[in-house]
Amino acid sequence: PVVVISVLAGLSSVAQILESIKRFAAVDDVFSKSFATTLVLKSDPTFNNADLSAKLRSSALLSAVYYSHPKSHVEVLPSGPYFLYGGGIHQAWRLYEDELDSFIFSVVPDDVLKPKRQVLRYTVLESFGSSGTWRNIAEPSQEKPLAGARMGVKDIFRLEGVKLTMMSRPWIELYGPDEESADYVKKLISLGAVIVGKTKMASFASPEEPTDQWIDFHCPVNPRRDRYQRPSSSSTGAGVALAGYPWLDYSIGGDSAGSVRAPAPCSGLFSLRLSFNSTSMRGIPANLSKFDVVGQLSRDLDDLHHTVAHTFDLNDNSTQFPSKILYAQEFYPLVNEKQQAMTEEFISILEGFLGVKRTLFSMTETWDRSPLKEAEGKSLLEYLEKTDVRRSILTGCHMASTNSATITKKFGKEAYVGPVVRFRWNVGKGISRDEYETYLDHLAVFRNWFGQHLMSHDPQTLSNAILIMSYGMPDPEYRDEPNLPAGTFISLRKNSSPVFHAPQLVLPFAQMPYHSKISGRDEVRPIASTMIGAKGTDLMLIKLTKAAFKKASWPITINIGRLMYPLADNLRNVAPSSENSANTYAAVRQAVNAVKELETPLMELSTEEVGRSCVVV
Incomplete structure (x- = not known):
């Protein structure tokens, strides 16, 4: 050494x-x-x-x-x-045990001195911990790429040299290692990110819930609360890993219909569904191509702003914050009175910071007062009838027809998929292309109507309003309890931001007490609210939240392990901000910069090379 x-x-x-x-x-x-x-x-x-x-x-x-x-x-x-x-x-490299079973595998680069403009090729690290139970995750020194961010990427991102598993054994049999990394992964590497492994997800990024719907692979363990709560679906491993491991800086996922938004409240993390078309999706298998985006999970709002600002095609030239808070009567009040009371406090701090009161409105009544000729006199519900079901067509047609037929031809057998995926594929097969195109037209009309009458772009604020929406369940969801049979789709309410092509920021801000049947003691469950802004307001939403939370002395950094925040005797059961950010990437960058300040190379290095010296080595 x-x-x-x-x-x-x-x-x-x-x-x-x-x-x-x-x-x-x-x-x-x-x-x-x-x-x-x-x-x-x-x-x-x-x-x-x-x-x-x-x-x-x-x-x-x-x-x-x-x-x-x-x-x-x-x-x-x-x-x-x-x-x-x-x-x-x-x-x-240092090896960490993946005791939460959140990674499908760890990876290490083949050639750490490859020129920066050439994408690294990776190899799967086949190593188990001393117990022989958990895989090891290889972690490089954060001082060798100075301030190199350690990232886990969801197993929808192609990574040169390793297989894309889609968490499906038939898929693994069918395809070999990828020859090229996804465009977004290339961007991360070019900016110095250290890809440490691929995180687990529900098969084909579907809404499968543990435990009986995870068939080919075992669902990761949620580190929060009694450790037997469901970590939600799709970007499951991404949330679990970031909530449980201090050595991981970021988790990168995708979002079609809630893939990074749903795990965030369950794992007690901030998450952001990005604006549509804010980065290239090349190298990521299409799930719902008209709505697919890259998603971010984070323990710290400064960290979230840092990675979004550097890795997405967004410009934040806002000079003011929005002057309107939209409060939809279709969404509120919440069924759980305690959750509603907590949400009222969340909205109150936004009202206090922005200096405005919420605007109560009804989406259906606003639609009726401002009819569009394209709707031909139909109500909003009639016009958008079955849109949640029709969203499955791309998954059904693309995944089912292409891959199932290929597997049947190659191996002489049908490709197995779990009941949730099978149900959705079958629904997709029953929808014609004309029906799907009509559905897309209806959503485009609705999107434009919403922009004209409720949330529009503004030259100073980027969005004249923010829409408040809750996300996540207030009651415990034990992973040993059976799921309902496959046959449901996420409501249009949960899919508002995908339909609007807008960013949605998930913000866990409170902790709901419950008595656990697992641990036999009182535990707390994260409670979250979200903000939706007009397309392109991703960075503004983060800045607004940081400013409002800091003014209210609410924490902008989330802890690792059982508790999201320190407990306190107040409505939210959260202690005031302590400015403790030891487990954030921002804190590491600050410490690393102290080292960099001592070093000015004698050799001639270009400004670009010095600025990007945190490439994987």
């Missing part, structure tokens, strides 16, 4: 180099004392290191000092812990 450090203009003394090593120990969970006894100094070949070398060798803390003279900036290894073996230097 060795520690690699650049000999730079700012690190010209033994004291400064030892201080740099101390910083590694403070911010890098891969680093340990064993790395600190042997030092490899990177320097320009012309650098006079004789005096520094003598002083370092006289230090009682170091047993050996070596020198490395890279020939070009491409060959420069970022500072951090490594291993010297067989005449080469090798990157140090």
Whole structure:
């Protein structure tokens, strides 16, 4: 084990180099004392290191000092812990056990020194923990790509060199490793992200719930509460991993009909369904192509804003916040009175921050007062009849006809899918292309009507209003209880943001007490509300929430493990913000930047290379 450090203009003394090593120990969970006894100094070949070398060798803390003279900036290894073996230097990785069973597999890059504009190829890490039960997840040093964000990606994203499983054994039999990564994954890597593995999901990103609907693979374990609550469906592993593992910075999922929104309240996380067409979907199998987007899960609103701002095609030129809070009578009041009381407090802090009162309205009555000729006199419910069912056609036609036929031809048998997926595919087969096109036309008319009469773009605020909507269940949902038979679709209410092509920000803000039949003690369940803005207001929604929460002394950082927030004796059962952000990527970036401030390379590096030095190595 060795520690690699650049000999730079700012690190010209033994004291400064030892201080740099101390910083590694403070911010890098891969680093340990064993790395600190042997030092490899990177320097320009012309650098006079004789005096520094003598002083370092006289230090009682170091047993050996070596020198490395890279020939070009491409060959420069970022500072951090490594291993010297067989005449080469090798990157140090730390293995963590996936005790929550949230990853389908871990991955490591084949060539860590590949030029930054070439996409990495990955290999599956086949390793189990000491118990032989849980897979290991390989974690690189956060100091080797300085401030490199550790990310898990949902198993809908193609990753060069590894298989896309879709959580289906027949699918795994049918296809080999992918030859190209999804465009969004390429973007993440180009900006320095470290892809540590693929997270589990319900098969074909469907709404399967544990445990009896997960057939081919076992559903991950929700770390919240009594650990036997359902983690919801689709982006299940993404939520579980981020809620349970401090070494993971981000979880990336997708959202068609709730895939990152539904797991967020269950796992107690912030999540954002992005505006439609805010990034390329190439390399992600279509689920509902007219509504599919990349989704983000996060423990911290600063972290969420950071990754959204850097990885999506969005411009936030808003100078003010919206002046209207839409409160739909179709959505409220909630059935659970305690949940409604908590939601009232959520709305109240928004009202106080924006200086406006909510606008009560009825969507159906507004439609009746402002009829469209395309609706031919139909009510809103009549005009949108069966739209939730027709949403399944793309899944049915694409997945069922293509892959089932291929499997039958190749293996001489039908492809097995679970009852939820089978039901939806069968419904999709029964809907004609003309019916589907009519459905899309109706939704486009409804989307335009909503923009004209209720929520429109504004040059200063980007959206003249925000729509408030609850998300998640207030009562416990035990994973050992049977599910209802397959045969239901998500209501149009839950699908408002996909229909509007709009962003929806999920915000867990309260904790509902309940007595657990599992643990035999009182537990708390996350309670969430959401905000929907006009298309393109993704960053504005995050900024608005941060400002309103901070003014109300509400936390913008979520904890890992059993409790989302520290408990307190108030309506929300949440303690005021403590500014504790030790487990956020923002905190790591701040600590890493302290190291970077000490280092200014002697070699000629372009501004772009220095700014993007957090590529996987």
